[in-house]
Amino acid sequence: MTTEKKFIAVAGNMGAGKSTLVALLAKHYKWDAVLEAVDTSPDLTNPYLSDFFDDMPRWSFNLQVFFLTARFKQHRAIQAGTRSAIQDRTIYEDAEIFARNLYEMNLMSERDFNTYQLIYSEFVSFLTPPDLVVYLQASIPKLVSNIEERAREYESKIKLDYLKRLQAKYEAWYARYAHGKKILINVDNLDFVERPDDLNFIIERIERELFGLFA
DSSP, X not given: OOOSOOEXXXXXOTTSSHXXXXXXXXXXXXXXXXXXXXXXXXGGSOXXXXXXXXXXXXXXXXXXXXXXXXXXXXXXXXXXXXSOEEEESOHHHIIIIIIHHHHHTTSSOHHHHHHHHHHHHHHHTTOOOOSEEEEEXXXXXXXXXXXXXXXXXXXXXXXXXXXXXXXXXXXXHHHHOOSSEEEEXXXXXXXXXXXXXXXXXXXXXXXXXXXXXXX
């Protein structure tokens, strides 16, 4: 396996298992794990998150700009650093799935969405895409089960229709993603925490794509 610096991003809907897989892959490869702001220290938690689920139209722009800026800073740090890294969710998902979904649901005004898109376009012009995007695909029942199991207070306010709309956007986004290499892994019947063979299956898929058949 090459020692060249690598940058992997794990994409997927809420409850797909991204953060858990990022941590396991980082441990396996001895690479840096770059988690979402909501999953790290309290100082980095999105301050609009709880308010957003109480009043989406009021806080959608604030929420998404915070996430976008945090993801941009993470991506730039990985890009400028010398160590290989695995990122939890990409900046592309922020704009093409979450912000767009809010706009299409009339939960973000056209004026705010256009401003958001200007910021996003400027940010992306400074970025080099990940070497590989790993999309964790999961059914709605699987996502709901995982969300309920981890019992985050703010996620208890998520409506099923919102989750379904995000899921449809994810499928369309993955199909058209063309910034670089990508793989889709359906996790409905995988348990990469409790079953080592399932984690090894994912690692083999990643290495085949990144390093070739005989990695």
